[in-house]
Amino acid sequence: MAFYGRLYGGVSAHGADASRGARSRAASWTGAGVERAFSGQVPLPEIPTIVVVKIAPIGDFEVAVSAEKVMLGFEPAQAPYTGAGEPEWVRERRDSAQAQLGKVPFPRTSEEIWRYSRVEELEEKGFSLGQAAPTLEAVADPPAGGLPGGLVAEATCLIRVRPGTSRAFIGASSPVTFMPASQAPASPREIEPGSDFFRLFAEAYSPDLYVLRVPAGADGGTIVVAYEQPDEDVSFMPQLMVEVGEAARLKLVEYLAPGADRTFIAPCAEIRAGKDAHVGHYQIQALTSGAYASAFVSHALGERAKLDFGSFAFGGHYARLRLEAHLAGEGARAELRAAYFADGDQMLDFRTHQDHHSPGAYSNLLFKGAVGGTSHSVYSGLVTIEEGAVRSDAFQTNRNLVLSDGARADSVPNLDIRENSVRCSHASAVGPIDEELLFYLESRGIDPADAERIVVRGFFGEVLEGIDLPEVVGLVQSMVDARLGALAE
Amino acid sequence: MSGSDAKALRLEGLHAEVVGKEILHGVDLVIRPGEVHAIMGPNGSGKTTLASAVMGKPGYKVTRGRILVDGEDVTGLPTHERARKGLFLISQYPAELPGVSFVDLAEQVLDREPAVVGSTLVAEAERIGLKPELLGRSVNVGFSGGEKKRAETMQLAIFGARYAVLDELDSGLDIDALRDVARRIAEMVRAEGIGVLAITHYSRLLQELKPDKVHVFAAGRVVRSGGPELAVELERTGYGEGGGAN
Numbered sequence: 001m002a003f004y005g006r007l008y009g010g011v012s013a014h015g016a017d018a019s020r021g022a023r024s025r026a027a028s029w030t031g032a033g034v035e036r037a038f039s040g041q042v043p044l045p046e047i048p049t050i051v052v053v054k055i056a057p058i059g060d061f062e063v064a065v066s067a068e069k070v071m072l073g074f075e076p077a078q079a080p081y082t083g084a085g086e087p088e089w090v091r092e093r094r095d096s097a098q099a100q101l102g103k104v105p106f107p108r109t110s111e112e113i114w115r116y117s118r119v120e121e122l123e124e125k126g127f128s129l130g131q132a133a134p135t136l137e138a139v140a141d142p143p144a145g146g147l148p149g150g151l152v153a154e155a156t157c158l159i160r161v162r163p164g165t166s167r168a169f170i171g172a173s174s175p176v177t178f179m180p181a182s183q184a185p186a187s188p189r190e191i192e193p194g195s196d197f198f199r200l201f202a203e204a205y206s207p208d209l210y211v212l213r214v215p216a217g218a219d220g221g222t223i224v225v226a227y228e229q230p231d232e233d234v235s236f237m238p239q240l241m242v243e244v245g246e247a248a249r250l251k252l253v254e255y256l257a258p259g260a261d262r263t264f265i266a267p268c269a270e271i272r273a274g275k276d277a278h279v280g281h282y283q284i285q286a287l288t289s290g291a292y293a294s295a296f297v298s299h300a301l302g303e304r305a306k307l308d309f310g311s312f313a314f315g316g317h318y319a320r321l322r323l324e325a326h327l328a329g330e331g332a333r334a335e336l337r338a339a340y341f342a343d344g345d346q347m348l349d350f351r352t353h354q355d356h357h358s359p360g361a362y363s364n365l366l367f368k369g370a371v372g373g374t375s376h377s378v379y380s381g382l383v384t385i386e387e388g389a390v391r392s393d394a395f396q397t398n399r400n401l402v403l404s405d406g407a408r409a410d411s412v413p414n415l416d417i418r419e420n421s422v423r424c425s426h427a428s429a430v431g432p433i434d435e436e437l438l439f440y441l442e443s444r445g446i447d448p449a450d451a452e453r454i455v456v457r458g459f460f461g462e463v464l465e466g467i468d469l470p471e472v473v474g475l476v477q478s479m480v481d482a483r484l485g486a487l488a489e
Numbered sequence: 490m491s492g493s494d495a496k497a498l499r500l501e502g503l504h505a506e507v508v509g510k511e512i513l514h515g516v517d518l519v520i521r522p523g524e525v526h527a528i529m530g531p532n533g534s535g536k537t538t539l540a541s542a543v544m545g546k547p548g549y550k551v552t553r554g555r556i557l558v559d560g561e562d563v564t565g566l567p568t569h570e571r572a573r574k575g576l577f578l579i580s581q582y583p584a585e586l587p588g589v590s591f592v593d594l595a596e597q598v599l600d601r602e603p604a605v606v607g608s609t610l611v612a613e614a615e616r617i618g619l620k621p622e623l624l625g626r627s628v629n630v631g632f633s634g635g636e637k638k639r640a641e642t643m644q645l646a647i648f649g650a651r652y653a654v655l656d657e658l659d660s661g662l663d664i665d666a667l668r669d670v671a672r673r674i675a676e677m678v679r680a681e682g683i684g685v686l687a688i689t690h691y692s693r694l695l696q697e698l699k700p701d702k703v704h705v706f707a708a709g710r711v712v713r714s715g716g717p718e719l720a721v722e723l724e725r726t727g728y729g730e731g732g733g734a735n
Contacts, residue, residue, distance in 0.1 A: 435547055440584040443544050444598050444648060445572035454589055454597065458627070461588025 081131055081207040089187030090209065097203035100195070107197050116378045116410060117349050118318035122292055127235040127264040132164025134180040134208050142169045147226055150471035151255055151284075156221030162228050163208060163236050175218035176250075181209035181241070196322055198237070198266040199296040206237035206266075212252075216245030216274065222469065223252050227267055229259040237266040246274040246302075253472060254283040258315065261290035268296040273305040275329060280308045282472055286479070287315035289344060294320045301361075303329030310467060311338040311367075312476045313348055314483060320349040327354070327361035327389075338367040339463040339476060341483045342375035342407075352381040354396065356389040356422075365396045368463050370456060371407035372487045380412040383426065387418045396426040401433055401459060403487060453484050495560065497521045498543075498576070498652040498684055502554035505542040512538040514709040515554065520652060522682040525675075527695055527720060529688075530706030531728050536688045537581065539706070540656040543686075544578040545571050558652065575651030579641040581660055586628035591640065594628055598648055613643045618669050635666030642670040646677060652684045653677075659694040671697030692724040 083094055106123060107114040142158040152158065159168040159178055168178050214220035229236040244250045254269060265287070273279045279299070287293055293316050299307055311321050325334045334354070342348045354363040369377045379398040400409035413426035433455050441451035460480050464473045498520040505513040512535045520526050530536055541549040543556055545568040556564045558574045566574070586594070595606045614621045619639040629637050638658060645653055653674070659667050675698050677683045687698060695703075695717070703719040704711045705728065713719070 434584075436584045437586055439546055439568060440580075440586065441594075442568040443546075443572055443578050444594065444644065445569050446597055447569050448567070450597065451569075454593070455586070458586055458588025458593075461627075 081129065081133075081205055083133075083182075083207070085133070086182050087185060089184075090181045093187070094204050097200045101197075101200050101204055104195055104197050104200060113351055113380070115380075116347070116376065117320060118292070118347050119294075119320075121318065122264060125262075125264075125292075127233055127292075129205055129235055130163040130207055130237070132207060134182065134210070135165050136178075136180055136183075137165065137167045139167050139169050143167045147224075147255070147257070148475050150475035151224050151226070151253060154222045154251075154253065154469050154471045155224035157223045159223065159225045160228060161208065161210065161225060161238050162230065163234065166210065171221065174221055175215055176220045176223060177211075177213045178223075179211055181211055184211040196296050198294045199268050199322075202237035202239050202266055202268050202296075206239060208236070208238040210238070210240050212240060212242045214242075214244045214248045214250045216248055218245065218248050220244070220248060220250035223250065224255060225252065226255040226257050227259075227265065228257040229263045229265055232260045232262045235264040235266065237268065239268040240270070242269065242271040244271065244273045244277045244279055247276040248274065249278045251280040251469060252282070253469070254281075256283070256285045256287055256293065256295070256315070258286055258288045259291065261288045263290075264292040264294075266294045266296070268298075270298045270300075272300045273302055273307060275303040275305065277302065277305045279306070280468065282310040282312065282467070282469065283321070284472070284476065284479075285311070285313040285315055285319055285321075287319060289315065289317060289346065291316045292318050294322075296322050298324040298326070299334065300326045300328050301332035301334060303358075304331040304333075305329060306332070307334040307336075308467070309334065309336045310463070311340070311350070312479065313338065313340040313350075314342075314479050316346060316348070318347045318349070320351070323350070323352045325352075325354050325363055327356045327363055327392075328358055330358045330360050332358065332361045334361075334363040335466075336363065336365040336367075337463045338369070339460045339480070340367075340369040340377060341372075341460075341480060342369070342377055343372045343483055343486060344375060345373065346375040348375070348377045350377075350379045350381075352379075352396075354381070354383045354394050355386075356384065356392040356394055357386040358389055360391040361389065362393040363395070364393075365398075366463060367398045368400070368460060369398075369409060370401040370403055370459070370483075371409050372403040372483075374404075374406035376407065377409045378412075379410070379428070380414075381426075382414045382416060383424060384416045385419050385422050385424065389419050390421050392419065392422040392424070394422070394424045396424075398428040399459075400428075400430045401456060402430060403433070403456075449488055453481075453488075456480070456484055495521070497557070497559065498686065499557040500543070500554070501557065503539075503542065503551060503556065504553035505538060505549055505551050507538060507549055511552065512709050513542060516710055518686070518704070518711065520684040520686055522651065522684050523678055524702070525678055525685040525687060525698055525700045527687045527689060527700040527703045528706050528711075529690055529692075529703060529720065529723055529728075531690065534706045535709040536690075536706055537656055538709075540578060540580075540654045540686075540688055543571075543654055544568055544576060572650075575649070576654065577645050577648065577650030577652065578654045579638070579645065579656065579658055581657040583629050583637050583641050585630045585632075587630055589628050590626060591624045591628055591643075594644075595647065609647050610643070613646050617643050617646070617673050618666075619643055634661030635663055638662050638666060638670050642673050646673065650683060652686070655685065655687045655689075657689055658687065659689055659691055667694065668697055674698055692720045695720045 107119045109115055109117055143160050144152040156171040157174050227238050301307055340348045367379050371377050381396050383394045383396050385392050396413050398411045402409055409430045411428035411430055413428050415424055415426055437455045438451045467473050500516050500518045503513055503516040528536055542551055551564055555562055563571050563574055595610055599606050610624050611621050617639045671694055700717055703715055705713040
């Protein structure tokens with residue numbers, strides 16, 4: 001289509017009946033390279049060794065401690081959180097993650113899934129790890145101060161999570177439960193052990209693990225969870241395990257609040273939606289311009305479960321989202337959307353996986369981004385259709401507007417199809433604003449700056465269509481407008 | 490009434506080039522309020538270049554000559570200022586604007602209260618035969634050819650244009666839609682005195698939108714001018730040495 005100038009990747013194999021074995025070359029999502037590098041297993045020491053970033057350990061030791069070394073430069077006297085008093089299931093989860101971490105080295109940009117990322121800067125900077133055991137304060141009124149009004153207006157439950165503490169307002173008639181994992185007697189079922197480094201790291205060492213449950217058949221309303229990191233130089237890895245019971249409903253809004261400028265936040269959300277459950281999940285990333293973020297979101301959808309996911313990312317010096325949608329149950333449906341807008345020297349990084357392993361499931365991804373200044377965005381997505389997932393519909397679209405000469409957007413869609421009779425397409429586009437659209441608006445008497453604003457707003461408007469949270473949509477629109485205003489100056 | 494100060498859209502010796510190649514070789518036209526002028530000519534004769542150059546589309550460079558709106562030289566003005574002087578273009582293939590509704594667009598252009606804008610749009614949509622539920626949808630996205638031209642005509646009616654350039658208004662729409670938009674434009678000519686420059690290569694449009702003058706366009710200039718009877722003759726005989734009427 002003539003809409004955007006430059007096209008990347010395999011463009012639009014629309015509606016094609018893909019046959020078995022027809023696969024485009026996917027990036028190394030499985031981390032095969034990682035396993036090769038660590039083929040000689042090296043056991044982890046029982047107590048994680050404490051290392052300062054810049055120290056270069058030697059020999060076997062180097063491999064063994066590589067996971068901790070990362071991180072981000074613990075202070076020499078500081079031990080990672082070990083979760084004293086946590087229930088057995090949390091302890092097991094930590095042990096398992098620690099064992100896996102031994103095989104997953106700190107990310108390098110030489111790996112395809114970290115290509116273009118700024119993950120190596122994290123290592124240079126060094127962030128210490130939070131230590132405080134999480135506590136929960138139940139409050140009678142929404143702890144709204146300082147949060148965008150739109151979020152507060154939508155919330156039936158409002159939870160503010162800071163390192164070590166959370167304050168939760170749970171509406172009087174709300175059926176949901178929210179608690180630190182230390183108080184959760186039973187383990188939420190884990191979705192799928194992943195190899196994502198920061199997810200594993202959080203599982204192994206982060207104190208801030210919370211469990212949110214919506215019982216079967218209940219309507220959980222709209223839960224707003226705000227993550228706030230007020231402290232410089234400390235990493236914050238809040239983990240939220242969510243269980244939405246059979247035929248239950250939930251709208252979950254995660255808000256990554258501006259917080260400290262020199263910080264690293266790695267929120268992990270794992271959401272399991274039972275049979276016939278309906279989940280809306282929206283993540284608004286409003287970090288300050290110096291922050292680093294690596295978010296991990298994983299959804300497992302049961303039979304006929306429906307998911308509407310949206311990522312709206314604006315802040316951070318380097319901010320990444322890894323999104324996994326596992327269509328596990330027959331007839332599960334997922335709409336996956338994102339609107340992102342980078343400026344200055346920001347880098348926004350998106351990696352997605354639509355994983356079909358049941359018949360008759362549907363997933364539709366639409367990620368749209370804009371880059372101004374000397375910013376950079378990356379979209380890299382994979383659709384896999386496993387054997388047996390007949391009658392799958394999977395679509396993947398990424399479009400990017402490049403608003404200045406110094407900005408750059410990369411778009412890499414991939415399909416891996418191992419089943420017949422499926423409908424799959426992927427499309428991607430990178431280019432400047434279409435001159436025809438600007439001319440059309442200008443020929444109606446609209447000046448060029450307004451015309452550009454209208455086109456960009458409209459570009460993102462498509463992503464926001466159909467989201468049933470008007471205040472959240474309004475907030476995202478105002479964030480787009482603020483970005484456009486900043487570009488105009 | 491003569492002279493360049495008179496109320497008119499006036500093209501004087503207009504030369505224009507596209508990517509360095511001269512397409513218009515001196516076009517002279519005077520369209521007064523309440524007049525309909527038809528430009529007829531074969532494909533490739535420069536008709537769309539004429540429309541684009543008048544509206545100041547990027548890539549269409551006027552190298553000599555002038556464009557005057559009611560005596561004011563707009564040749565050097567950017568597109569949006571030409572529009573504010575009263576020029577309005579309906580392109581052969583109107584652009585589609587994802588995520589921008591007619592309501593958004595009209596609120597931006599008209600700078601009036603949303604309620605007024607809304608009722609103005611609905612009234613005009615009904616008049617032109619455009620389903621009002623389309624007003625909240627993205628401009629032209631997923632529209633049929635007829636819906637697009639009805640929607641463009643609706644904008645012409647409410648955005649206060651004084652001179653309309655219609656580039657092949659009759660392409661891509663059915664007989665009913667063509668009749669409806671042509672009649673609506675003819676009404677605007679009569680009632681509001683807009684001037685119209687209608688570019689076409691079929692005479693069908695002109696049966697509803699009765700032209701005062703017909704100009705034959707070939708190789709980037711007007712080669713012959715006459716009354717409405719010229720359109721009838723062209724339909725019968727073709728464009729002569731400039732090529733067939735295809």
